[in-house]
Amino acid sequence: MPKRPAGTSASPASLRAEPLTAETLAAESSKAALRRQRQRWQGPRRSGVQRRLWPWLLLAPGLIWLLGLYGLPLLALVPLSLSEPLSRFGLETVFSGRVANYLEVLQAYGPILARSLGYAVVATALGLLLAYPLAFAIRFRGGRWQPLLIGLVVLPSLSSYLVRAIAWTSLLGDQGPVLALVSALGLTGPLDALGVLRDGRLLNTATAVILGLTNNLLPFLVLPLVVAMERIDHRLLEAAADLHAGPWRCFVQVVWPLSRPGLAAGILLSLIPAAGDLVNPLILGGPNERMIANTIENLLLVQMQAPRAAALTLVLMALITVAVLLQLRGRGLEELPLP
Amino acid sequence: MLSEPATQIGGSDCRESGSGSGSGGGGDESAAVIAMHNVSRRYGQLVALEGLSLSIAAGEFFSLLGPSGCGKTTTLRLIAGFDRPQAGRILLQGRDLTEAPPHRRPVNLVFQNYALFPHLSVWDNVAFGPRSQRLPEPELRRRVGESLEVVRLSELARRRPHQLSGGQQQRVALARALVNAPAALLLDEPLAALDPDLRRTMRSELKRIQREVGITFLLVTHDREEALSLSDRLAVMHGGRLEQVGTPRQLYDQPRSAVVATFLGAANLLPAVNGEGLRLLRPERLRLSAAPPGQGERGLRARVRELVFQGATVEVRLCGADDLQLIAIDTSAALPDNLRIGEEVWCRWNPADSHLLEAPQS
Numbered sequence: 001m002p003k004r005p006a007g008t009s010a011s012p013a014s015l016r017a018e019p020l021t022a023e024t025l026a027a028e029s030s031k032a033a034l035r036r037q038r039q040r041w042q043g044p045r046r047s048g049v050q051r052r053l054w055p056w057l058l059l060a061p062g063l064i065w066l067l068g069l070y071g072l073p074l075l076a077l078v079p080l081s082l083s084e085p086l087s088r089f090g091l092e093t094v095f096s097g098r099v100a101n102y103l104e105v106l107q108a109y110g111p112i113l114a115r116s117l118g119y120a121v122v123a124t125a126l127g128l129l130l131a132y133p134l135a136f137a138i139r140f141r142g143g144r145w146q147p148l149l150i151g152l153v154v155l156p157s158l159s160s161y162l163v164r165a166i167a168w169t170s171l172l173g174d175q176g177p178v179l180a181l182v183s184a185l186g187l188t189g190p191l192d193a194l195g196v197l198r199d200g201r202l203l204n205t206a207t208a209v210i211l212g213l214t215n216n217l218l219p220f221l222v223l224p225l226v227v228a229m230e231r232i233d234h235r236l237l238e239a240a241a242d243l244h245a246g247p248w249r250c251f252v253q254v255v256w257p258l259s260r261p262g263l264a265a266g267i268l269l270s271l272i273p274a275a276g277d278l279v280n281p282l283i284l285g286g287p288n289e290r291m292i293a294n295t296i297e298n299l300l301l302v303q304m305q306a307p308r309a310a311a312l313t314l315v316l317m318a319l320i321t322v323a324v325l326l327q328l329r330g331r332g333l334e335e336l337p338l339p
Numbered sequence: 340m341l342s343e344p345a346t347q348i349g350g351s352d353c354r355e356s357g358s359g360s361g362s363g364g365g366g367d368e369s370a371a372v373i374a375m376h377n378v379s380r381r382y383g384q385l386v387a388l389e390g391l392s393l394s395i396a397a398g399e400f401f402s403l404l405g406p407s408g409c410g411k412t413t414t415l416r417l418i419a420g421f422d423r424p425q426a427g428r429i430l431l432q433g434r435d436l437t438e439a440p441p442h443r444r445p446v447n448l449v450f451q452n453y454a455l456f457p458h459l460s461v462w463d464n465v466a467f468g469p470r471s472q473r474l475p476e477p478e479l480r481r482r483v484g485e486s487l488e489v490v491r492l493s494e495l496a497r498r499r500p501h502q503l504s505g506g507q508q509q510r511v512a513l514a515r516a517l518v519n520a521p522a523a524l525l526l527d528e529p530l531a532a533l534d535p536d537l538r539r540t541m542r543s544e545l546k547r548i549q550r551e552v553g554i555t556f557l558l559v560t561h562d563r564e565e566a567l568s569l570s571d572r573l574a575v576m577h578g579g580r581l582e583q584v585g586t587p588r589q590l591y592d593q594p595r596s597a598v599v600a601t602f603l604g605a606a607n608l609l610p611a612v613n614g615e616g617l618r619l620l621r622p623e624r625l626r627l628s629a630a631p632p633g634q635g636e637r638g639l640r641a642r643v644r645e646l647v648f649q650g651a652t653v654e655v656r657l658c659g660a661d662d663l664q665l666i667a668i669d670t671s672a673a674l675p676d677n678l679r680i681g682e683e684v685w686c687r688w689n690p691a692d693s694h695l696l697e698a699p700q701s
Contacts, residue, residue, distance in 0.1 A: 238421055239454040241441035243468035244519065253467070257458045 074317065081310035091306050101311040109295050109312055116292040117319070119206065119281075120274035123213035127221045127270055128263075130214070135225035135262075136255070139232075153222045161216065165283040168212050172202040172284065204286030212280035217270035224269065228262025229255070268327050272320055292316055371430070372397050372523045372555045373418060373446075378427030380413055387413040388424070389579040395523070395557060395572075400549050402558040402566040404602070405576035411559045414576075415525050418557070419448045432522050442471070447516035448525040452532065453508045455500040461487070461511050462496040468519040486518040489548055506537045513548065523555040530565060538565075545569060563603055567591065575599045594619060595697050605654075605666050609693070617696045624692040625667040627655060627684045628675060638687040641665050643680050657686065 081101055083093035106113075138149045156164065172178050179202055182188055191197045198205045232255060240250040278293040285291075290298075292312070300309035373395040380388040388410045395401045403411040416422040417429060420441035429437045436444055447468070456464050465486060469479045487493045490510035500508055509529060516524055529545070530538045546569055549556045560566050566573045567587040574584040575598070583595045594600040597608055600619045607620040632638030641657035653674050657665040665686060678684070 233452075233454065235450055235452065235454040236456060238419075238441070239448075239450060239456070240467070240471075241421075242419055242448045243515065244442045244471040245467070246442050246471075249471055254456060 074314075077310040077314055081307055081314055083307045085305060085307060089304060091300075091304055093306055098307070101307050102315065105308050105312045105315065109292070112290060112295050113292050113312075113316070113319075115289075116275050119210055119213060119291060120271050120277075123210045123217060123274050124221070124267055124270050126210065126214045127217050128266070131218055131221035131225060131266065132263075135222050135229060135259075138222070138226050139229035150223070150226060154219050156215070157219050161279050162283075164215065165212055165279045168208070168215070168284055169203060172208050172211070174201060174203070176202075178202060203284065204289065206285070206289055208284040209281050209289045209291075212284045213274045213277055216277070216280070217274050220269040220273070221266040224265035225259060225262040228259045228265075232258045264327055268324060271323065275320065276316065370397065371395060372399075372432055373557065374430040374433075375414075375418075376428045376430070378414075378417060378424045378429060380410075380417060380422065380424050386579050388417070391427070391579070391581060393574065393581065393584070395555060397522075397555055398553055400546070400556045400558070400569055400571045402560060402570040402573040403576055404560055404563060404566040404573055406561055406602070409576040410579040411561075411576050412527060413579075415448070415527055415557070415559050418444075418523075419446060419525055420444045445522040446525055447519050447521040448527060449512045449516050449529050451528045453500075453512040455508055455511055455515070457500055459499075460496065461492060461498050461500070461503070464500065464511055465496075465515045465518050467515065472519070482518050482520075486514040489517065489551060490514045490544075505533050506541060509533065509541060510544075513545075517548070517552060517554070521554060523557055526556060526558045528560055529558070530560075530562070542569065567603065575602055577602075591621075593694055597696055600696060605668065607665050608696070609663070611695060618693045619696055620688055620693045622654070622666045622668040624688050625665065625669075626687045627657075627667055627669065627678065628687060629684060631685050632687040635689070636687050637690050637693075638685050639663075640683055641686050643678060643682050643684060646678065646680060657684070659686070 079095055080093060082097050082099065083095045084098055086092040086094055134153070138146055138153075142149050170176055179188075179200070182191060182197070183200075188197065188200050192200060196205075196207050202208050236254055236258070237250055240254045245253060275291075276293050277291060278297065281289050281291040281294050296309050296312050296316075299305045299312065371394040373393070375391055375393040378388055378391045379386075391410070391414065393414075403414060405411050413422065417424055418431070420436070420439060420443075423438065427437070428435055431445055456467065459467070462483060466479060466483045469482055474482065484493065487496055490513050492507065492510050492514065495503065495507065500511065503511065509532075512529070526545075530541050533541060542565060545556070545558075558566070558569060570587055572584060572586055573590060575582040575590060575594075577598050583590055583599045585593075590599060591603050594603065597606075597617060597619075600606045600608070605622045607622060607625065608617045609620055611618050639659050641659035641663070643655060644658045645654075645656040647654040647656075648671065651670060652668050653671045655667045655669070655674070655678070657667065659665055667686065675684075
């Protein structure tokens, strides 16, 4: 092996021709930075006003939609939540600045709120256990079947929510195939003890509600994950293998960290609708499995307590907003591969 | 400081001797770091490699040169283990590793697009290999530090790849491979993505690093200047076969075939004096003058078609009898001043400077 004394590693001539010092390296990188900056400046050459107007024009339909159908109604809930009902049998209210509404709903429905978030978290976790391997298989083993497999993941969401929940009742029913399988495997006892079944039944249990939720949110987990994994250059996997990483290390060090933006997006997309779900607890759960959306509906339409319903809605919105902000903290939105 | 990494990174020699003694029957092969025997690879109907045999010695700078689609990248991927041959054997350090997965092979690849891990810092990119091999932490830190020093990137260890210029990324890719002290470093068109100035800088950098660390380099390129200037030996590939293997000088001066001759540089292919075949006459061997050839010289009359001034040299394209296209390259100082387009001149050469090519087998 040719070994050279310090300082003579390159011939003097080549050193003179190409002085590779910290300065040239710095110059090299600053040149790249300049180039990037120039690209940023050289946008489409239009007049200033036009250039400032275009994004707003493109945003307008979406913004109007959001403001009209989401922002304004939500804002209207604020005075409503601080009002009092005029009678026990109508929805008419009068504004009285009654903050106690919030305390009352938190006291009365806090446990249901916690249960809703708990169901959503468990359903999302369960969904991830299914979705991650599924997305991985679609991306890395799917080959030419990839579009078909993605289609199959999305297909169930094309049918109505309600229809799916009703279909689950026959699957999970007392005479249904799921319980038949469980009892054939002799698992009725152990699952009963674990609280998964109640008195050998699945319907009207938390398990049924969570299964229904998981089923609904699966595409919202799989799609962002597939998109994120799609973005992983296969040469990175080759590079990892080349650098002596076996399949497991390659997964842990390369695939997992690079798929995490998809994970974050998927969790957001599934946690929020799951926490606010109405149909699954109604059809698959009993009175003890009601979730927060059912409670709000009940407050408004059965108990005619519009101010309390509004207060509970705003509490739920606040919780969700906090959760979203925590998820997005320190992360550029462009990192989220939303499908 | 710079000689230290050499001892460490070149530390592969202990591995070499270990496996070398293990394969007793290897004969010549035990000295070769990379040996390929009759390796064939087909993709459907397409033949990428056909009975390729190749042997690369320890410490050599070896290049595979050829046009795109000639099978050179396939060869590299077979050696790295990303692909398996349908026939033949691949020996690394005398061990048959034809079927071994990439992570069990004592070679490392520098990817054409570098394939740096975007979520890891420069330091963690370089430390990836040593961590895979579970090097103890102090040893790992020393090795990573040293290979960053070899590529002169120590200051940028905390940056992410996207914060680096192309040339710097290239260096990280080199350090990331070198840190593993591979028996051979495989380079897949490592300079192709750089702009010309940087390419020249990195070319001399590559040579410097190879001298410093003493590791076998196998370079795949379609750039003949790169191959000629860097290699100890090189192979010209064509249509999934090796056309010729030898030192740059041998291949340039005594190519076996017209394919090799033309791929390595501008070439005048003259019909052989006695019958079949072609004679190669490099453009710089051709002298232009008004005077006819002298004693022991050959010559022919040709009309100047094009004059290309290139600074130090001038390229003259001529057209002789029977539409014979000729090209002459001379220093601008040595060329007759009054050369004009359309003029007829004598092209003269020493017969000893021309080289008979083998007739192509059909």
